[in-house]
Amino acid sequence: MTYAAKSLTQGRELIAFRIGDQEFCVNIMSVREIRGWTPATPMPHAPHYVLGVINLRGAVLPIIDMSLRLGMKPAEPTVRHVIIVAQVGQKAVGLLVDAVSDILTVTDDNVQPTPDIANEMTKNYARGILAIEGRMICMIELEALFPHIESEAA
Amino acid sequence: MDMNEIKEIFFQECEEQLAELESGLLKLNDGDRDPETVNAVFRAVHSIKGGAGAFGLDDLVSFAHVFETTLDCVRSNKLEPNQDVLKVMLKSADVLADLTNAARDGGSVDEARSKQLIRELEALANGEVPAASEAPASKPALASQAAAPAPAAAPAVNDEGFQPIPFSFDDFGDEEKPVAPFAPTCEILFHPKRELYSKGNEAALLLRDLSRIGEMSIRCDMDSLPLLEDMNPEEAYFSWKISLVTEKGEDAVRSVFEFAEWDCDLEVRTVEEDVEADAGDDELPMQPVPFDLSILDDGDAGATAEADEPAEKEPVAATENNVVPMAAAARAEAPKTETRSAPAAQQAAAAPAAAAASAAQAAAAAPTIRVDLDRVDRLINLVGELVINQAMLSQSVIENDNNGVSSINMGLEELQQLTREIQDSVMAIRAQPVKPVFQRMSRIVREIADVTGKSVRLVTEGENTEVDKTVIDKLAEPLTHMIRNAVDHGLESPEKREAAGKNPEGTVRLTAKHRSGRIVIELADDGGGINREKVRQKAIDNDLIAADANLSDEEIDNLIFHAGFSTADKISDISGRGVGMDVVKRSIQALGGRITISSKPGQGSVFTMSLPLTLAVLDGMVVTVAGQTLVVPLTAIVETLQPEASAIHSFGASQRLISIRNSFCPLVDVGRILNFRSTQANPVDGVALLVESEGGGQRALMVDAIQGQRQVVIKSLEANYTHVPGIAAATILGDGRVALILDVDAVVAASRGQSLKQEISLAATG
Numbered sequence: 051m052t053y054a055a056k057s058l059t060q061g062r063e064l065i066a067f068r069i070g071d072q073e074f075c076v077n078i079m080s081v082r083e084i085r086g087w088t089p090a091t092p093m094p095h096a097p098h099y100v101l102g103v104i105n106l107r108g109a110v111l112p113i114i115d116m117s118l119r120l121g122m123k124p125a126e127p128t129v130r131h132v133i134i135v136a137q138v139g140q141k142a143v144g145l146l147v148d149a150v151s152d153i154l155t156v157t158d159d160n161v162q163p164t165p166d167i168a169n170e171m172t173k174n175y176a177r178g179i180l181a182i183e184g185r186m187i188c189m190i191e192l193e194a195l196f197p198h199i200e201s202e203a204a
Numbered sequence: 205m206d207m208n209e210i211k212e213i214f215f216q217e218c219e220e221q222l223a224e225l226e227s228g229l230l231k232l233n234d235g236d237r238d239p240e241t242v243n244a245v246f247r248a249v250h251s252i253k254g255g256a257g258a259f260g261l262d263d264l265v266s267f268a269h270v271f272e273t274t275l276d277c278v279r280s281n282k283l284e285p286n287q288d289v290l291k292v293m294l295k296s297a298d299v300l301a302d303l304t305n306a307a308r309d310g311g312s313v314d315e316a317r318s319k320q321l322i323r324e325l326e327a328l329a330n331g332e333v334p335a336a337s338e339a340p341a342s343k344p345a346l347a348s349q350a351a352a353p354a355p356a357a358a359p360a361v362n363d364e365g366f367q368p369i370p371f372s373f374d375d376f377g378d379e380e381k382p383v384a385p386f387a388p389t390c391e392i393l394f395h396p397k398r399e400l401y402s403k404g405n406e407a408a409l410l411l412r413d414l415s416r417i418g419e420m421s422i423r424c425d426m427d428s429l430p431l432l433e434d435m436n437p438e439e440a441y442f443s444w445k446i447s448l449v450t451e452k453g454e455d456a457v458r459s460v461f462e463f464a465e466w467d468c469d470l471e472v473r474t475v476e477e478d479v480e481a482d483a484g485d486d487e488l489p490m491q492p493v494p495f496d497l498s499i500l501d502d503g504d505a506g507a508t509a510e511a512d513e514p515a516e517k518e519p520v521a522a523t524e525n526n527v528v529p530m531a532a533a534a535r536a537e538a539p540k541t542e543t544r545s546a547p548a549a550q551q552a553a554a555a556p557a558a559a560a561a562s563a564a565q566a567a568a569a570a571p572t573i574r575v576d577l578d579r580v581d582r583l584i585n586l587v588g589e590l591v592i593n594q595a596m597l598s599q600s601v602i603e604n605d606n607n608g609v610s611s612i613n614m615g616l617e618e619l620q621q622l623t624r625e626i627q628d629s630v631m632a633i634r635a636q637p638v639k640p641v642f643q644r645m646s647r648i649v650r651e652i653a654d655v656t657g658k659s660v661r662l663v664t665e666g667e668n669t670e671v672d673k674t675v676i677d678k679l680a681e682p683l684t685h686m687i688r689n690a691v692d693h694g695l696e697s698p699e700k701r702e703a704a705g706k707n708p709e710g711t712v713r714l715t716a717k718h719r720s721g722r723i724v725i726e727l728a729d730d731g732g733g734i735n736r737e738k739v740r741q742k743a744i745d746n747d748l749i750a751a752d753a754n755l756s757d758e759e760i761d762n763l764i765f766h767a768g769f770s771t772a773d774k775i776s777d778i779s780g781r782g783v784g785m786d787v788v789k790r791s792i793q794a795l796g797g798r799i800t801i802s803s804k805p806g807q808g809s810v811f812t813m814s815l816p817l818t819l820a821v822l823d824g825m826v827v828t829v830a831g832q833t834l835v836v837p838l839t840a841i842v843e844t845l846q847p848e849a850s851a852i853h854s855f856g857a858s859q860r861l862i863s864i865r866n867s868f869c870p871l872v873d874v875g876r877i878l879n880f881r882s883t884q885a886n887p888v889d890g891v892a893l894l895v896e897s898e899g900g901g902q903r904a905l906m907v908d909a910i911q912g913q914r915q916v917v918i919k920s921l922e923a924n925y926t927h928v929p930g931i932a933a934a935t936i937l938g939d940g941r942v943a944l945i946l947d948v949d950a951v952v953a954a955s956r957g958q959s960l961k962q963e964i965s966l967a968a969t970g
Contacts, residue, residue, distance in 0.1 A: 091942040092832065093928055094878035103925065105936045108589035112925040141924045 064180075066152040066187050067134060069117045069125075073151060073187040075180065080136050080192055084150055087131040101127075101146060106135065113144040119195065121172075138192050154187070156180060161189065214255045215308045216574075221248040222301050226643050229297055233290045242285070246275045252300065261307045263318075264300075270322050271296050274329040283328060292324045298647055390418075390450060390457050393471035395443035400467035402438065411444065413460045418450025443469075577673070580633050584820060587623075587630045588917045588936075594623045595938045631818060635670035638716045638725070641680050642667045645687050645714060652691045659698055659709040660691050669716040671723045672818035678795055679725070679815070682788040686727050686811055687712065689785065694731035694809055704806065706730065722797075723817055728810040734803040736760045761801045765789045796822060796839050824916050824945065825893070826937075827907040830880035833943045834907070835916055835935055840948040842894045842902065844910065847871075847887045858884070862892060862904045869894065872955040873906045874946065878930055895948050903952045918945065930954060 066075040090102030090113045099118035103110045113133060117125045125131065125146055133144040161178040175194040180187040228245035231238075253268035274293070277283035285293075299321055302313045392414070396407050414420055425443045429435075448457065454472050461470055598616050642664045653660040695701075695710035702708045715726040736757060743749045743763045755763075764785045792799045797815035816822070824835035825844075845864070852871070853861045861868040871892065875881045885906060892904040916935035919942075921928060932947035 089941070091934075091944065092880070093925070093944070094880065094930060095928060103921070103934060103942045105592075105940055105942050108585045108592075108919065108936065110919050110921055110924060110934045110942055143924065 062156070064154045064156060064189065065134070065150060066154055067116075067132075067145075067147040067150045069120065069148050070122060072122075073185055074116075074120075074147075074190050075152075075154060075187050076134075076136065076190050076192055078153065080138070082135045082137055082142065085133050085135065087127045087129060087133060087146065089127075104133075104144065106142070106144070109142065111135065111142055111144045113146055114196075116145045116147050120175075121169075136192055138196050143192075143196065152182075154180065154182060156182075164188075211259055214259065215304065218252055218255065218304045221251050222297065222304065223640055223643055224248045225297050225300070226294070226646070227639075229290060229294050230643075230646060232285050233287070233294070237285075239279070242275070242279050246272065246279050249275055249300070252304065256307070259307075263313075264303045264307050267296075267300060267303055267318055267322060270325045270329075271300060274325040277329050277331075282331070289328055292321065292328060294647075294650060296321050296325060298650070301647075388449075388451065388453075389475050390446075390448040390454060391471075391473050391475050392446040392448060392457060393443065393469070394446060394461070395469040396440045396464070397467050397469070398438060398440045400464050401440055403467060405464045405467065407442070407444070410460060410464060411446070414446060414448060414457065417452050417456050417460070418448045420446060420448045422446050575633075580630075584630050584634065587627050588820075591623050591627055591917075592936050592938065592940060594619055596940050599938070631672075631820070632670070634672050634674075634818065634820075636673045636676055637668045637670050638676060638679070638723075639667040641676055641683060642714055642716070644680060645683060648684055648687050649691060649712060652688055656692055657697070658691060658695055660695060661709050661711050662687075663711060663713045664715070665713070666716040669718060669723060671716075671815070672820065674819045675723070675795060675815055675817070678791065682791045682813075683714075683725070683727070685785075685788050687714075690727060690729040690731070690809075690811075694729035696732050700732075704732075718817075719814070722814050725813045725815065726810060727813075728808060730808040733805040733807055733809055734761050734764065734801075736805070739763050758802075761803050764801070765799070793839065795819070796837065798839065819918070821915050821917050822935075822945070823913070824935075825913050826911040826916075826943070827891075827893070828909045828911060829878070829907050830875035830885075832880055833911065833937065833941070834874070835943050835945045836893060836895075836905070836907075837932070837945065837948065838913065840895045842896050845892050845894065845904075847890075847892050847904075847906075849888050852887050860884075860887065862887070864894065864904070869902050869904050870955060871904045871906055872951060874951060875906075875908070877951055877954050895952065903955060905946075905948070905951065916943070916945070 063078040064075040065078045065081050066073055068074075085106075088104050090104050092102040093100060093112070096102070099115045101113040101115050103112050105111070115125045117123060125148070127146060131146055131148060132150055133146055134150065135142055135144050160180050160182065162181065164173060164176045164178055172188075175190050175192075177189045177191045177194075180189060225245055225248035228241050228248065231241050232245070249268050249272045253265055253272055256264035256268060271293075274283070274296075278285050278289070283289060299313070299318045303318065305311070306313045394407070394410070396405075400407070411420075411422065423445045425445065426441070428443075429441045435441075450456065454474055457472050458465075458470075461468070594616075598620065601612060601616060646662050646664070649660050649662040690712050691710070695712070696704070696706075698708035701710065711730045713726070713728040713730075715728070717724055717726075739760050740749075740755070740763075743760075743766070744751050744753075748763060748766055749755065765788075766786060789799050792813055792815070795815055796819070797813055799811060799813045801809060801811050803809040822835075823838040825838055825841060827834050827836055847862055851863045853863065853868070855861045855870075860871040862871045863869075871887055873884045873887075876884050885908065887906055890906050890908045891910050892906055894902060894904050896902055916937075919934045919936060921931065921934050921944075928944075930947055930950050931944045932950075933945045934942050935945055937943050
């Protein structure tokens with residue numbers, strides 16, 4: 051049972067962020083910090099959603115365009131964009147998102163299963179849907195989003 | 205903490221003890237007769253034995269026990285540590301190291317070898333001398349003799365047909381006694397007053413200083429010591445009576461007490477009569493207290509086994525016991541009768557040994573702590589970040605502040621100095637002396653000398669030169685290879701050497717020193733030098749050069765670094781597998797180093813390695829490629845040049861060559877290889893970096909512009925990302941941005957048609 055799934059049953063805090071007009075959330079325990087956008091150094095031969103690497107207090111941190119990774123259009127980073135520094139396995143990764151919108155405390159009751167209509171890709175990482183104050187927030191499992199990192203750490 | 209952890213600590217300590225053991229034995233081998241050296245060696249073996257016993261490592265215990273017994277004979281002057289004895293002991297140290305490793309990692313040891321050594325050690329302990337060496341014991345100038353080679357004896361000890369010859373130890377002591385020069389004895393009565401202690405002086409330290417100027421024995425008078433309830437902790441109750449055998453005279457003795465003279469009762473007189481007789485008609489009712497501190501930390505090692513407990517001493521002295529160097533203890537510990545009857549060599553050696561001891565103590569006394577390497581690395585990372593941040597801060601202050609507020613600027617400058625200083629000190633934490641590697645080499649030399657039947661002496665210099673730990677770890681392998689080569693190929697056989705009028709014992713000299721921010725390690729042998737005719741012929745036979753090639757001596761020497769080159773007539777176990785020097789060169793280059801060779805026929809060869817002090821920083825050329833900043837390691841770059849249109853020639857569909865001094869060199873567009881641009885750039889607009897790659901071939905790397913040259917801190921890409929083909933690592937520039945460090949070998953390999961592109965993705969599928 052992964053950490054994200056375990057916390058689900060116990061009712062834990064999630065951090066919600068916005069990409070375009072959609073909202074997503076991840077387990078707050080995997081988030082190390084949130085920082086502003088700084089230009090990244092492009093990496094050769096990297097997947098298209100890897101924007102490059104930045105300097106995070108001496109560590110080299112890869113930056114992922116979450117919009118592209120989730121199958122939407124490429125982000126056009128501005129100073130208003132933020133980078134969520136998340137821990138996936140043993141590695142740190144920076145997630146470029148439009149904005150951080152909320153910190154949520156949820157219990158099992160708030161979580162609805164991912165609807166059938168979602169495509170295969172979404173099914174891979176989506177772990178349910180939250181309905182909060184009329185908004186719909188999709189819960190993401192980072193380990194599923196970056197299995198490569200996870201497997202290397204394991 | 206579970207048992208395995210404790211065991212791991214034991215093995216770590218074993219390593220230290222083994223190093224101590226070996227360096228002690230080597231010191232003895234060089235003629236050092238300081239009893240403290242013998243004691244250190246003894247302690248090392250004893251500690252290993254003790255620890256091994258606790259973990260039930262029986263093989264280790266039984267071997268260490270025999271070894272210890274023999275060492276005890278040396279310690280108690282029953283066995284003269286001459287060259288032959290030390291040869292056996294050095295081999296025993298090797299076996300002890302093997303046994304320790306076997307106990308740690310499993311695996312087996314050469315039992316025949318350890319059994320053979322146990323026999324030899326026991327023979328030594330029983331007063332038998334190795335076959336070919338009755339002679340040394342009767343020679344008076346042993347200390348200087350020991351340093352000289354004993355070539356004839358060397359092979360004899362190794363022989364399986366070891367012949368013990370019964371030998372009586374009465375031979376030296378008594379014979380030597382009449383001729384032994386007798387240094388005058390100083391009788392010193394030293395009674396400190398309480399003021400001496402209150403002024404921060406310390407009797408034990410004064411006594412230690414005394415011990416350095418001669419052979420000393422001490423008696424402590426404790427009669428004035430009151431009962432515990434009456435005792436004033438600040439009062440001085442003890443006095444000492446010291447007999448000092450010294451040639452330096454009363455003045456030297458008085459100068460020791462120079463600053464304490466007013467706070468103590470001091471009597472110094474020189475007596476010509478026998479020390480012992482004097483001690484006999486003692487006017488003061490003194491009780492002898494052995495100054496044996498080693499029993500404090502050494503269990504049953506106190507061979508003198510006096511009943512008097514150190515605890516009986518004056519409180520002040522007792523608490524300070526730890527700071528009294530063992531040398532003082534050791535010298536005082538030897539019973540006077542034995543001192544008198546000991547070989548003259550010991551007395552003769554005492555004075556220089558005392559001088560050496562003070563130097564050795566300075567080196568040994570510094571306290572150390574064990575720190576996890578990860579913690580140090582984290583600190584280094586943070587400091588690196590601090591330096592970058594400080595640079596960024598300075599830059600933004602300068603940009604935003606046109607008024608030039610001098611206080612801010614001054615503050616920034618001070619900050620800059622501080623950060624530099626912190627960086628240097630933190631880097632120094634990782635720096636370690638090269639000593640352990642050098643010590644390992646002495647074993648290699650011993651083994652190889654045995655196999656080849658050559659007689660070799662390894663001289664090391666500058667073993668305290670410090671360099672980053674990672675460099676040290678990676679140095680051992682190439683160095684081993686080179687040492688083997690030096691002994692196997694470099695040095696001639698003893699007969700040939702004698703025929704050439706050289707000392708039949710060859711010398712290999714290993715030197716380390718700092719030079720302009722790098723460490724330079726030199727390996728010199730006094731052998732025959734490189735046989736250039738043979739090298740040349742071999743190169744022609746192997747199609748490395750044309751038969752009529754006109755090569756300078758230097759070029760011929762450098763041929764030995766070519767892959768698949770070996771001049772040894774017969775391929776031996778040791779070297780000559782043809783993977784020798786090219787492997788060495790490659791591993792040195794992988795460390796960011798260079799290796800050069802110089803050789804004089806008949807006089808030997810010198811290999812010089814120049815290595816960076818740390819692998820955490822790298823000298824790089826900062827270049828621009830397709831708008832990106834890249835760093836090219838400086839060690840790879842041979843030269844830089846501005847290509848002219850006339851020098852560029854198309855070759856095939858997409859290949860281009862550049863002509864440099866009439867030779868053609870493939871042109872590699874770095875931007876294209878790294879996929880930074882889709883079409884090849886025009887070479888005339890850029891700069892070409894001529895690089896030499898691992899394979900030996902040259903390539904011209906095309907970049908857009910050169911920004912400059914600077915030292916960069918290496919950052920791992922793999923820590924949070926993954927390995928990227930063509931990129932060795934990353935670094936952070938002064939503006940805080942990440943720049944990638946080019947992997948020149950991979951780029952060159954890619955240009956040869958091997959694909960650089962390998963599927964890398966953070967996610968399995970999109």
